[in-house]
Amino acid sequence: MIKARLFTPGPTDVPPEVLNEMAKPMFHHRTPQFQAMFAEVNAGLKKMLMTANDVLTIAGSGTAGMEAAIACACRRDKKVLVANGGKFGERWVKVAKIYGLDVDEVVLKWGTGLSPETVREKLATGQYGAVVVVHSETSTATACDLAAIGKVVAETDAILIADCITAAGVLPLRTDEWKIDITATGSQKALMLPPGLATVAVSEKAWKVIDTIEAPCFYLDLKAYRKSAAKNDTPYTPAVSLIRGMKVAVDTINAIGIEKVWSRSALLAKATREACEALGMKVFSQRPSDSVTGILYPPGVDDAFRKTLKAKYGISVAGGQNELKGKCFRVSHMGYVDPIETIGLIAAIEYTLAELGVEVEIGKGVAAAARVLRDWA
Amino acid sequence: MIKARLFTPGPTDVPPEVLNEMAKPMFHHRTPQFQAMFAEVNAGLKKMLMTANDVLTIAGSGTAGMEAAIACACRRDKKVLVANGGKFGERWVKVAKIYGLDVDEVVLKWGTGLSPETVREKLATGQYGAVVVVHSETSTATACDLAAIGKVVAETDAILIADCITAAGVLPLRTDEWKIDITATGSQKALMLPPGLATVAVSEKAWKVIDTIEAPCFYLDLKAYRKSAAKNDTPYTPAVSLIRGMKVAVDTINAIGIEKVWSRSALLAKATREACEALGMKVFSQRPSDSVTGILYPPGVDDAFRKTLKAKYGISVAGGQNELKGKCFRVSHMGYVDPIETIGLIAAIEYTLAELGVEVEIGKGVAAAARVLRDWA
Numbered sequence: 001m002i003k004a005r006l007f008t009p010g011p012t013d014v015p016p017e018v019l020n021e022m023a024k025p026m027f028h029h030r031t032p033q034f035q036a037m038f039a040e041v042n043a044g045l046k047k048m049l050m051t052a053n054d055v056l057t058i059a060g061s062g063t064a065g066m067e068a069a070i071a072c073a074c075r076r077d078k079k080v081l082v083a084n085g086g087k088f089g090e091r092w093v094k095v096a097k098i099y100g101l102d103v104d105e106v107v108l109k110w111g112t113g114l115s116p117e118t119v120r121e122k123l124a125t126g127q128y129g130a131v132v133v134v135h136s137e138t139s140t141a142t143a144c145d146l147a148a149i150g151k152v153v154a155e156t157d158a159i160l161i162a163d164c165i166t167a168a169g170v171l172p173l174r175t176d177e178w179k180i181d182i183t184a185t186g187s188q189k190a191l192m193l194p195p196g197l198a199t200v201a202v203s204e205k206a207w208k209v210i211d212t213i214e215a216p217c218f219y220l221d222l223k224a225y226r227k228s229a230a231k232n233d234t235p236y237t238p239a240v241s242l243i244r245g246m247k248v249a250v251d252t253i254n255a256i257g258i259e260k261v262w263s264r265s266a267l268l269a270k271a272t273r274e275a276c277e278a279l280g281m282k283v284f285s286q287r288p289s290d291s292v293t294g295i296l297y298p299p300g301v302d303d304a305f306r307k308t309l310k311a312k313y314g315i316s317v318a319g320g321q322n323e324l325k326g327k328c329f330r331v332s333h334m335g336y337v338d339p340i341e342t343i344g345l346i347a348a349i350e351y352t353l354a355e356l357g358v359e360v361e362i363g364k365g366v367a368a369a370a371r372v373l374r375d376w377a
Numbered sequence: 378m379i380k381a382r383l384f385t386p387g388p389t390d391v392p393p394e395v396l397n398e399m400a401k402p403m404f405h406h407r408t409p410q411f412q413a414m415f416a417e418v419n420a421g422l423k424k425m426l427m428t429a430n431d432v433l434t435i436a437g438s439g440t441a442g443m444e445a446a447i448a449c450a451c452r453r454d455k456k457v458l459v460a461n462g463g464k465f466g467e468r469w470v471k472v473a474k475i476y477g478l479d480v481d482e483v484v485l486k487w488g489t490g491l492s493p494e495t496v497r498e499k500l501a502t503g504q505y506g507a508v509v510v511v512h513s514e515t516s517t518a519t520a521c522d523l524a525a526i527g528k529v530v531a532e533t534d535a536i537l538i539a540d541c542i543t544a545a546g547v548l549p550l551r552t553d554e555w556k557i558d559i560t561a562t563g564s565q566k567a568l569m570l571p572p573g574l575a576t577v578a579v580s581e582k583a584w585k586v587i588d589t590i591e592a593p594c595f596y597l598d599l600k601a602y603r604k605s606a607a608k609n610d611t612p613y614t615p616a617v618s619l620i621r622g623m624k625v626a627v628d629t630i631n632a633i634g635i636e637k638v639w640s641r642s643a644l645l646a647k648a649t650r651e652a653c654e655a656l657g658m659k660v661f662s663q664r665p666s667d668s669v670t671g672i673l674y675p676p677g678v679d680d681a682f683r684k685t686l687k688a689k690y691g692i693s694v695a696g697g698q699n700e701l702k703g704k705c706f707r708v709s710h711m712g713y714v715d716p717i718e719t720i721g722l723i724a725a726i727e728y729t730l731a732e733l734g735v736e737v738e739i740g741k742g743v744a745a746a747a748r749v750l751r752d753w754a
Contacts, residue, residue: 001392001629001630001633001638001713001715002715002754003713003715003717005717015378016393023400252378253378256378261378312754313717313754314717315717336378336380338378338379338380339721339724340380340382340690340691340692340718340721340722340724340725341717341718341721342721343720343721343724343743344716344717344718344719344720344721345717347716347717347720347743347746347747347750348717350747351751351754354751362744362747362748362751363743363744363745363747363748364744366720366724366740366743366744366746366747367739367740367741367743367744368740369724369743370724370727370739370740370743371739371740373724374728374731374739377379377689377690377728
């Protein structure tokens with residue numbers, strides 16, 4: 001009877017209220033019932049994303065949303081600047097190349113974020129139609145300064161496409177104020193849903209560009225989603241159960257207040273960092289994201305750590321990828337995970353380290369986490 | 378989005394596997410399908426309760442099970458010894474009196490358990506037909522030495538009726554080895570179910586007595602349940618969904634192994650006691666039960682503690698009753714509650730105390746709990 005707990009940076013645990021909603025009997029999507037629900041969901045998403053822009057919902061993973069943005073919104077007569085600071089930046093480079101775009105890949109040292117200065121310098125050449133950036137690069141647990149980048153891009157004709165998949169609903173994100181032209185999300189992150197939905201919020205500036213481009217794809221043609229969204233509908237069969245779950249999740253987030261959600265996640269991240277540092281470990285990132293924390297294993301520890309944590313304590317965390325493979329673990333602070341179980345997670349981390357032969361003062365990490373989380377409620 | 382967590386000594390949190398099982402479509406109970414399921418549940422209950430005796434399942438609360446035992450199994454030509462060390466002992470005195478039994482009420486100081494010596498002395502008079510004892514008196518968070526009492530009663534003609542409602546599935550309980558004639562349980566405790574079911578395990582020695590007594594009640598006549606149980610059935614409509622949930626819960630407990638379940642609960646209780654003591658509080662009971670821990674509030678703290686714990690941290694604990702009203706809180710270690718969230722509970726207790734003006738070193742209690750729970754997995 002070891003309880004399974006997902007501390008992975010997606011999927012995350014889904015609240016029972018959402019699961020119960022999704023377990024309700026199926027209904028048809030070409031109905032006023034669906035349209036009324038979809039209208040409410042979209043209003044909720046706008047509030048959560050702090051935007052007056054259209055928010056389009058696609059049945060697909062977050063990758064589908066980002067592909068739709070890259071395929072549909074990057075001018076073919078201009079370059080696209082793509083920041084590659086980890087696995088996801090790397091993926092958007094691939095997607096852009098598949099569509100034959102003229103990609104300027106800015107390769108970043110892992111654990112750092114795209115600097116607004118770099119963006120300013122590049123865009124000053126007038127050669128760029130779009131900038132693609134990852135708000136929170138999950139693979140390196142690193143956030144960039146999206147507000148500053150938004151300000152820089154807004155001063156030009158280029159549009160800003162932001163992968164906010166592990167950022168929306170967890171990191172401060174003010175879509176309109178920061179002038180993000182396209183923000184993409186995925187359901188299985190801070191939205192507290194199972195995987196299967198992407199959302200794409202599109203600004204007027206971006207639509208003007210999109211309207212000049214003949215979509216090189218069908219299912220991911222954003223114009224089709226815009227047309228249907230105007231009637232509170234979707235162009236192809238929507239994932240009805242997930243959307244009804246999304247209504248509950250988004251309503252929950254908005255009832256709490258998105259800013260309060262952000263600050264709680266930030267506190268969970270801080271508690272995790274300070275607890276792990278109290279246990280003698282190091283945070284990998286130079287610009288840690290509050291959505292996911294990447295902690296380097298101490299000497300002598302490898303991915304046996306994750307296996308023990310799962311097998312003995314029921315806790316799933318993510319490992320490292322590429323250069324970080326076997327060298328770190330990553331803990332999510334998104335969505336439904338809470339301070340009570342984050343403190344318990346730290347205890348399980350202590351036990352696991354001790355079991356793997358690391359000298360650990362049991363209780364030191366949990367005490368550090370408890371001190372940080374003192375004012376969470 | 379404050380998660381609700383039940384640390385009350387019943388009801389306790391129900392595992393999702395059990396909830397999902399109970400959410401399945403209804404089927405009729407006068408069918409081979411029900412009988413097959415009921416046979417399996419009963420076999421599982423026998424294993425869990427360590428008995429070869431009949432285990433009868435009644436649609437009702439634990440009180441219904443105890444009333445059935447007292448009404449049906451106490452000889453009218455003899456006295457019944459009822460230990461009253463708290464609210465539940467008090468209740469069994471009331472029940473026995475309602476049925477006109479000649480009750481010898483042994484009033485115990487709260488926080489102490491009925492001693493085997495007292496039982497030996499009383500029974501030596503030959504005046505007693507039954508002894509009614511509460512294994513874990515929830516109101517005082519106190520356990521008695523049921524094994525020793527069982528041994529004493531077994532040497533006489535009297536039968537032993539044990540209220541194991543907050544004991545079965547959490548405290549060591551070896552029904553046959555300890556010669557407990559009737560053990561009663563309730564579903565919403567360590568059985569990890571919603572309220573609504575009582576089980577009553579009845580020994581051959583008890584049946585011999587029951588067969589001499591004309592039942593003074595109808596619904597709670599144990600003989601009717603025995604007759605139906607022989608055909609894997611119930612005399613009146615069974616609570617089908619709860620029974621199907623019970624199958625999953627009991628199978629889960631037996632798959633882990635009941636002794637392992639006991640030792641985990643004992644560790645949770647020890648961690649809670651040591652953490653609260655590290656925070657300067659005192660355990661109320663002189664014979665603490667490992668099923669529920671009663672902690673006295675420090676000076677200046679009252680039941681505002683429980684209100685804050687619930688409102689700010691989502692955690693429900695029980696308060697004190699009668700002489701303990703407003704003076705203590707009680708935390709359950711039964712069933713689905715686990716070490717990860719018990720450590721988190723301690724943090725919430727620290728925050729709540731601090732908020733109520735108690736000088737608390739944040740982290741001291743959680744560190745103490747983490748040290749005790751080190752080897753739980």
